[in-house]
Amino acid sequence: MAGIARLLLLVLMSTVPLFSSGSRTGFTINGRVKIPHGFGPKGFTLPGRMSNVKVILNGGQNVTFVRPDGYFSFHNIPSGTHLIEVAAMGYFFSPVRVDFSARNPGKVQAALTENRRGLSELVLEPLREEHYYEVREPFSIMSLLKSPMGLMLGFMLVVAVFMPKLVENMDAEEMRRVQEEMRGQGVPSLSGMSPGGARN
């Protein structure tokens, strides 16, 4: 588990009532997505990986991007309860619920919606990394044996080893009868391999 990238989404909420003139009042949400150096799943360690991180408010009402240091902000947001989602390829982020109280400005609550963990310090750890591809199993004898061809050969071997044992355990009377039958049919030949030739 140590190898899992630890991303931190520090959502630092500042509730500065912004410029208000007429009916236009709003809060500013400031937050931070932090990816520690040296992490990142394979294939996503692109030079501008922070440039592909999008932060989405309320299912697409506002979309913003993160700065190189991971900070982002939403402006002119009305009071109420909001949902912030982070879209970053290769990582699974839980959406964050953010409450701005209209009655007592300055009171902000944030919580992860996936596990209902409150964020008093407003630190969000990523729930997991996302690997979009299956990993090819390295070559092993077992996988070859498990393949249908391997199973076929294995079955052959099992039959070759155990059938004589079974035959040994038969009583002499029966054995003779089977042998009689076999003689009647003749020795197995290749022509008998075809499904039509397989009489039993």
Added chain:
Amino acid sequence: MAIRSFFVPFLLFVLCFYSSLCPVLSLYEDQVGLMDWHQQYIGKVKQAVFSTQKTGRRRVIVSTEENVIASLDLRHGEIFWRHLLGSNDVIDGIDIGLGKYVITLSSGGSILRSWNLPDGQLVWESFLQGPKQSKSFLLVPTNLKTEKDNEIVVFSNGRLHAVSCIDGEVLWKKDFEAESFEVQQVIKPPGSDLIYVVGFAASSQFEMYQINARNGELLKHESATLSSGFLREVSLVSSETIVALDSTGSILLTISFQNGEISFQQTPISNLYEDSAGPAVIIPSSVPGIFAIKTNAITIFIRVIGEGKLEVVEKTNHETAVSDALPISEGEQAFALIQHAGGEMHLAVKLAHDWDSNLLKESIKMDQQRGLVHKVFINNYIRTDRSHGFRVLIVMEDHSLLLLQQGLIVWSREDGLASIIDVTTSELPLERDGVSVAKVEHNLFEWLEGHMLKLKGTLMLASPEDVAAIQSMRLKSSEKSKMTRDHNGFRKLLVVLTRAGKLFALHTGDGRIVWSHLLRSLHKSEACQSPIGLNLYQWQVPHHHAMDENPSVLVVSRCGPSSDAPGVLSFVDTYTGKELSSLSLAHAATQVIPLPYTDSTEQRLHLLIDSDKHAHLYPKTSEALNIFKREFSNIYWYSVEGHNGIIKGHALKCKCTGKVADEFCFDTRELWSVVFPSESEKIIATVTRKLNEVVHTQAKVIADQDVMYKYISKNVLFVATVAPKGSGEIGSVTPEESWLVAYLIDTVTGRILHRVTHHGAQGPVHAVFSENWVVYHYFNLRAHRYEMSVIEIYDQSRADNKDVWKLVLGKHNLTSPISLFSRPEVITKSQSYFFTHSVKAIAVTSTAKGITSKQLLIGTIGDQVLALDKRFLDPRRSVNPTQAEKEEGIIPLTDSLPIIPQSYVTHALRVEGLRGIVTVPAKLESTTLVFAHGVDLFFTQLAPSRTYDSLTEDFNYALLLITIVALVAAIFVTWRLSERKELQEKWR
């Protein structure tokens, strides 16, 4: 003996077993591109800024109507980086600051962002507010340098800001609060420290503010009144002169404000151009000394000489486009002018002060299917002989982007594909004798060699070169991009209609454009001012008879934005891409209903409903009419009036009466209506089943050998309504005052089959309806999470057919006719689950026979498409399923739906700006074709229950052959051994 008889079934068994083992759902990294393709687009370019520094790669920064900012390689037209801004965050202007930052102004001038030019990383973001709405302007003057910083001048929301280019800090600001002042231009004359803000107040007053660019101090404010008033558009002809039109559009006003003194000059257009009739329009441009007006489809270029004197330099009735001015040397500015004449396009680059001579004159043959030039952007470079060379970026009518240099098209981008309106599919031509296929088949040796390579790959013996060879062999497989129909139905044409009114046919194998056609009927004309493409329908799908006909599609469009504007129909052959015919209708086409009947040439009958509720039958042939009359009383449809919350059911009444006497026109009658109380419910989503969906069986066998019958009427409509308060954004309501009601309504009788209320829930609702179930996605305000619910509907009237004796004695009602008029005995089952992401679109996989289990395809907010097994949305899930239920495949209940990263069908790609997901069945039952479109396009094949009916791509024939050889050898050896043993036994 046993071995032999067992061998063949055993072989079959293991083959089946093997193919089912193959995880087709999740992809290995080296399988990317085998069955899928991904194309990136940007949309129609609004503005382009060139970055041609001597060092570094040459690039052009563009902003588009799809709200994309992108950096393109000037050499090949590829995308270096790209960002799609939010839909409310419309880009107002872009520029380059300090040579290394891309500055964008968006959201009506309230968000200013700076992006790093090489990699597109956001550098800073500033939020600019102001006292009132206004036009917004972004200026990045080059001379306002203070040490290493540069000042950006932004006018937005009635306030002028100066912003630092380094960190986005606002240096100073100045309000323009005068009530009626409407800004028209913000001018920064080069080489001075002044900013002019000019505009109109109270429709007849011209206002000019002169501001010190260093500190925002107001130096001078002048105003002048003109009785005749102004039209809104102005053209800037020099840094201290603008040209406007008076309110009648017949007099040109040259307004000069040199040294803070305003002076007017009035010139009637008729003085310049005798035949002028009707009001003129100024074409916005910024070429010094020259402006253009358009009157009666004639474009007039006018030069300003000295003190407001005007002179006509050119009149043309060709379609023209002019670029902005480009400073090329001290005091000289060049601009590009493009004129269409016949099939050719003439490009001229002229100096601003010298109209009559050309720096450059070229004729370029342009594809007719690209239409007219809409925008021109010019850029220069210094040739080796120190003369000026020019490159021109043009945006065409079909939204494509082309770079012209030295009379050639250097590259082109089909960016019309970023705005797809509708998608349909068409089959490819059959393989005929004339079509040579032999070439693609390898000879046996090559085939074996390829499989030996693959075998090496599976056994991990392959060298890196071999791996590369395998990969390229798989990707290049010419099999998938052939232009003929294939046995499995994987190869098809995707016919897409774009917002520009162009039809494209894309090959499903590799995504290439097979043909494209700019619809003539969607061309602006006298009769049809602003045509809008609406929908695509399959008009003719020949299969049994009429095999020689080519399939065709029907494009429905209308003239103008209102729904009662007259409709236009065009018919396009999907093999050739030729427009067969087009019809300008006298009536509107508010609703198009493809009927389930075809005539003898396999043309599908369509019913068009106009705004007066008349129904019109197409095609207008007597044969179609005869077919239609036979089914006259069986045709029902519904209409949804979202604004007043009414859903109505309709049927046909009789032939049209009154003035529209037409054999193919029918009066309709209203059968029923469902009225939702406007104070408590507002319709936000309606979904019905896909018309062409195939259901394999009505019966569903459940755990204890019991049978349930699905209610699979095609006439069930899912409607979702929310409280009017809750129709806004998330967070705008409390859970107590918001609710969501889901209805299932029978569209023939108007009967409400099921109704369920979700308290504390809110839209937006995304839903999908298939077979007897509907799945919908909405927001749960109490938990503050998204939720998905499933409703399944079962027919109870057949439930007592379980008794075997009844079946034997023929006392069952299985063959009794189903009528929607009898009251259906239905039961519904439903369940809800949490879902993590916001959703942009939901679709469901569809297969040829409907046997394969279904998957939901969910387009998430991160622009990925997630495949979610329908089994996760089964109302019969419980926390502790019984043993029998487990065997049936019921998954224990969890409160949220799982998101497995490997089941993203888009794997590590994003379908930027995802808007829709389309699924098409392949001929092979296990497989479905998926096409997701937005700004990007993505296509893949899916097998929801894995490919149980064919061997997978990477099936190893060589290994199979080797095994068989080994088995045969083993048989020989054992045969020999047994013979010898027998012999020994005989000797004993």
